[in-house]
Structures are given as C-alpha cells and as structure tokens.
Amino acid sequence: MAENYRCCAPDARSAEFAVNPPLGYSIGVTWGEVIRRLKKAGFIQTRTGKGSHVQYVHPMTKKEVWIALHTKKDAGRLGYRILRDAGLED
Helix, strand or coil: CCCCCCCCCCCHHHHHHHHCCCCCCCCCCEHHHHHHHHHHCCCEEEEECCCCEEEEECCCCCCEEEEECCCCCECHHHHHHHHHHCCCCC
16 A cells, blocks of 8 residues: 555655746746846845845845845745735745
8 A cells, every 4th residue: 555655756845836836926036036026126245145146225225135145946925925025025
C-alpha cells in the first residue's frame, strides 16, 4: 500500500499558487516587480542591510520599505503587503 501512496510533487505548491493566487490578488508578484513598482513611484535605494536586503525611501513622503533582492522569486502576499504599506496598492 505504501507504493501506491504519492505525496505532493516537489512543484505542487507553485503549480497550485499559479492557479489559485492569494485572496484579493489577481496574480503573483516577484521581488523584481515589487522593486520596479517602487522605483516607478519615486522610491530611491538609500542603503543595504544584512544579507540581500535593501532599503528604499520615498523622498516626499519619507516612507521606508525593506526589500529582499531575490528578484525572480515569488514575493507572494508579503510583496503585496509591502506595496500596500508603501501606498501603491489598495
């Protein structure tokens, strides 16, 4: 019976995410897209942090956000939360 039991495939989560995005969002967003949206909105990279993180600050509103530099990885709900906190998403 153990031979017939199959666990989730290694990429099952990513395939499921592509079909069922997080509630309230149309599609997933990568870290690269989050960075592009921040730069387009006027955010400027001010400093780097530990590891692969950078800080972006908007010169007018003084809002600060920290972003991971894993540009091709899916940011998921955290990416949308960062954009919302920056004032770019409703």
